[in-house]
Amino acid sequence: MTADFTDFLIPDTAVSVAGLTDYIRLLLEQDEQLRQIWVIGEVSSANNHRSGLFFTLQDPDGQAAIKCVVWSGQLPKLMQRPTVGEQLIVLGSIRLYPARGEYQLSVWQALPAGVGLQALRYQQLRNRLEAEGLLDPQRKRSLPSHPQTIAVVTSPTAAAWGDIQKTLKQRYPGLHVLFSPATVQGEQAPESIVKAIERVERDGRAEVIILSRGGGAVEELACFNDERVVRAVANCTIPIITGIGHQRDESLVDLVADENVHTPTAAAERVVPALADLYNQHQHRVVSLQQAVQRELETADDQLQGLRERLQRLRLDKQVQQQMQALIWQRQKLVQITSGKLQQATQHLEMLRQKLTTLDPKAVLQRGYAVVRQEDGMIVRNASELAMGQELVIQLGQGEVKVRVTGKKE
Template identity: 35%
Template sequence: MKKELAKVLSVSELTQAIKEVLEPNFCSLFVKGEISNCKLQSSGHLYFSLKDAGSQIQAALFRGHAAKLARMPKDGDQVIATGEVSLYAPRGQYQILIRDLQFLGVGELLIQLHQLKEKLQARGWFHPEHKKALPKFPKRIGVVTSPTGAVIQDIIHVLTRRFSGFQIVLNPVKVQGEGAAEEIAKAIEDFNKYNLADLIIVGRGGGSMEDLWAFNEERVAQAIYESKLPIISAVGHETDFTIADWVADVRAPTPSAAAEMATAEKANLLQFLQGARKQCLLRLSHQMESYRRHLVTLKKHPALSSPYGVLAPLIQRLDEFSRRLEILNPKVKIQEHKDRLRRLQEHLRSLNPRNLLKKGYAILFDEMNHSIILSSKHFLLKQNFKVLMHDGVVEAAAKQVQEHGTFL
């Protein structure tokens, strides 16, 4: 009896059999490898090979999953692919349908970054009390960056636009690649050693984590921490954070912002002075206008338009007060009394009998009682009497008494 012949399979049957065995057993797996021959189709799907030193396998990353990645993969990326094995029957080719990619380079760097951050934080390098205040009016601003990049141009543009009268001292360095961290640290140390600046801006433009990695090196962190000069860290874009940012005295989101921070106090002072100048000019203008209106009002005042009309009553009152003062003046009163006394003396002199006697009059006295004889009726015949004249006395006797008589 002949041996029973084995079942003959078609290519499709064999492929399907393999598919049924392969796919259920490799429906979720992680594969580590390097991407090569990466091609992006117009449909948005991505096809590439995943290889290592001994072999390779085709991979497909469809548009929906590709959109969820942090960045698109490229040749040379070391990745861990998450997906499933699929057999493509028309070609009899198995491949990996990828759902997610973890970029091994970034992952390893993130681990290193986290470890260094915890290490330096434990040392106290991030503590606020270690931060130095920025000088208010720096005269020399040091810059540690690439001499050919846009960063130095942005910093120069901002500083010169805002102010003048200070120096920008550039210490050129590599900002990425081998030796960059050492150059950056050495530049910071030189600024301190030779006292070349009042503060230092350390930075570069944006880039990937790998591009910015020099600023995550402990060598750079130590130079920043030990710096006696205040340091502003300006690495990458606003969302980028490096070890240098945490250790620095001030972190700026961009190099241009760092330039503004370096001159913030001076800018505030200048703004204050400009505002004060405007305020002074405004107040001076208002005050001058007030004085002008006051002068116009004074010009219309009667005291200026007709001064004598205003002064006349005052002059009259002054004269009146002067007269009163003269009256109340003791010398004036004494003189008045002297004048009155003089008039009384003259009056008394005029009443003095001797003055009348000089005019030819005489006074008759009774010889017996010395009384004045005022009438002829008082005379007796042969009565003796005395006649007082201005220059002497005459004794006489009455021979005859004749009333109402005359000399003639």
């Protein structure tokens, strides 16, 4: 049975195509979110025209696409010109083209996505910091030459912390090290690093701070380009040295720090001198001082001999006596000054010798202490590490004894 189309009545609410299109246009163009929206996608096609650049932006899987246009007057203002195959982030507004009943994105700005966007943000932040003078080399402070207390900001589980401790202990025994733990990777890292630096500042004892972590991928080191971390380092009242990663481009934290090196170990080596090197330098100064004094004495003797010969030729006994007395006085003064300097140098040398003796583990054993080791040579620090019947070796000031665990009290 066929329908009788004459039975249908055209309602009074029917609109024209133009009316429907205009209605849809108003819905799209007056929507607050669509009037200024960021869209990310891949440029699948691009066509230059006299009026502007027309291109298509699509998702990587190709399941959705949108037509875009950049009018000629806006093209020079784009950070990145749309090119086929590139990932972009574009800012624009939705516009409807009534003649075809199609909508498109009218683009105002285009930025590189992915790594390109990170590089752009890095450069923009660097430009701001440079404009503020935070990268000026004249802002950088000298590190203390012989710090007694230093602080380390890094992860407690990272190998960097162990490397720093080992290096500091080898180079400068007895150094006071403050550890301020921080997360150095991931979204929580920037805030954690800032709090760790502030913690050291509030404590007030550290003379220098080491900010460190081991090597990693670029994205793992992103926290050291975070503006919060960069400004915390730049504004810190305590000198900071960074030892971040290995062979890489410098991070913004490296640029604002007072000094930077490429590894945690290098940072520890830069912060404190080696005690053995200090001793050798002192010995060299003592030898140099003795040589200088000897040269002065030889010069004085030569001058004295020359005056004697001159006076003998002139036969001026009185003047000879006066000059002799003056030379004797000068020589006595020189000897006194030299003796004083030698005494100071000797006292300093003795102080260093006593300090080295105090740090000698054998000296500790001679005072009645002992070192307890397991059979594999590991030092016992906790009774809970031992088992009943386990054999141990006790190192005394003179000799060793072997014992067996028959009981323990934790």
